Amino acid sequence: MVVYMFGGLLIPDTCPFPADGSREARFWVGVCINFVLGFFLKLSACAIQQKLIGGQLGTNITVRQLCRVHTPEMRTVESVLKQPGLSVGKVAILCGGPDWPTSVLCGIMGLSLWSCEVGTTPIIFYIIPCALCGSAYLRASESAEWEATASAMVFATTIITGLLWVIMAWAVQREWEQKGEELGKPLRQHGDLWFLDHKADTLQKRCAVGWNELPRTLRNCFAAGALIQIVANWCLVQAYYYLFGDFTVSEDWENIEWYAGTMDQCGCYAASGTVERDYCVFAAGGIAVTVIYGPPDLLGWMPYKALYRYWARRNVQIKEEIDQELDEEYQRRWSVAFFQVGHLGEDVDVAMAALALQERARRQLRGAARAGQLLPAVRRVLEASRGPVEEPDGGEGERGPVAVSAAPKRQWADPEHGAARSLEQLDRRLDGQGARAKMFPLLHWCSLCNSSGSFIEFGEGEASPQNQVAERDVSRDFPV
DSSP: OHHHHHHHHHHHHHOOOSTTSOHHHHHHHHHHHHHHHHHHHHHHHHHHIIIIIIHHHTTOHHHHHHTTTTSHHHHHHHHHHTSSSOOHHHHHHHHHSOHHHHHHHHHHHTOOHHHHHHHHGGGHHHHHHHHHHHHHHHTTTTOHHHHHHHHHHHHHHHHHHHHHHHHHHHHHHHHHHHHHHHHTSOOGGGHHHHHHHHHHHHHHHHTOOOGGGSOHHHHHHHHHHHHHHHHHHHHHHHSGGGTBOOOOTTSOGGGOEEEESEEOSSEEEETTEEEEGGGEEEEHHHHHHHHHHSSTTSTTTHHHHHHHHHHHHHHHHHHHHHHHHSOHHHHHHHHHHHHHHOSSSHHHHHHHHHHHHHHHHHHHHHHHHHHTOHHHHHHHHHHHHHOOOOOTTSSOOSSSEEEEEOOSSOGGGOGGGOHHHHHHHHHHHHTTTTOHHHHHHHHHHHHHHGGGOOEEEEEOSTTOHHHHHHHHHHHHHSOO
């Protein structure tokens, strides 16, 4: 926006074409040149930012993670931008969004350059009022009509900007309502990005620093810096007329007085004498406040930099420990659990614990199968957890089949209680029976097998048909 307005101030006033034309003719030729130049600059900037900047940054996984391209919000925006042609939402995002971030994000997402350039072409209807705004201000001192035109162009530019943002929000919301279920599911190709989020969350929790944990010297410096920031902001708001002038961009540079000793609402008082406020820039106090508040390396921001350096030194060891803990093997197990859950949070940790139990169950089942003790071991676990199992005929035959009824959802596997609570209940159930350490994974596996509500028959003895069926099923699910 600023570029188009500045072009409207500069180009019509200096346009040499036509050479033999009047000032009015050169003015309007300059206005038209500014329209074309602004449109060309916009499309060229979008292309360069998307391909040369965003396209290169998109190959860096850290940049992609920081830009959140894997989150449902950004995937919804990406879905809108991938719509063919000149859809309303696509045009609103490409024309109403911030110039540099929008184009670079399109490159990071790998969107088509031609599609984005076509979607940006309606920007000409935004460039025209912006450019006319600057050109009208250039001639505002000539008549009241030009001043009114300048105000009207400012109003039109503001209305167009607000309208684009409203359409942008509406388009993204509608896309989410239509495809929210699909866009809310994490993609496998974004697994590394989600793991980086998990790693960053873990690092943030371990590196959190309370106020009382900071050294006293650093706390004092931090408080002094905050006080300086508050005072400087108060001066900028309450004492503005005594610190800065009211010059306009249309004034001649020769008339500008850059520095004055003091200033009030009537004028500024420089070494050359009294000067009107409309030609002043800084008073001595304004320079002082700008130096203290503005540059990030000076007094107002030095305590913040000292705090960041303290955090960096303190967190080096924590980062190294996390890198060792969250290795490739951990990432593999975490990714499996994450895509089962579908979102970040404590549920992923519970799912990882459940997967670890299943892995233990597989190992124990394989070992029991090798030793020929698979079915007796499962029977002992069931008896330990549910009490003695009666034979179907009421007898106590040693080799007869045993019918074990599995409820559709056992108490220890009921998802309404949550995985963590279910595991705790099961752990307490086995506590004191001598079977918790050895049989818990087997019992967990049995509950998983029985979750469908079907009947599973177990029998003892090598020649039992039920043994052969059970061994075959276990060999299929847990190959030895």
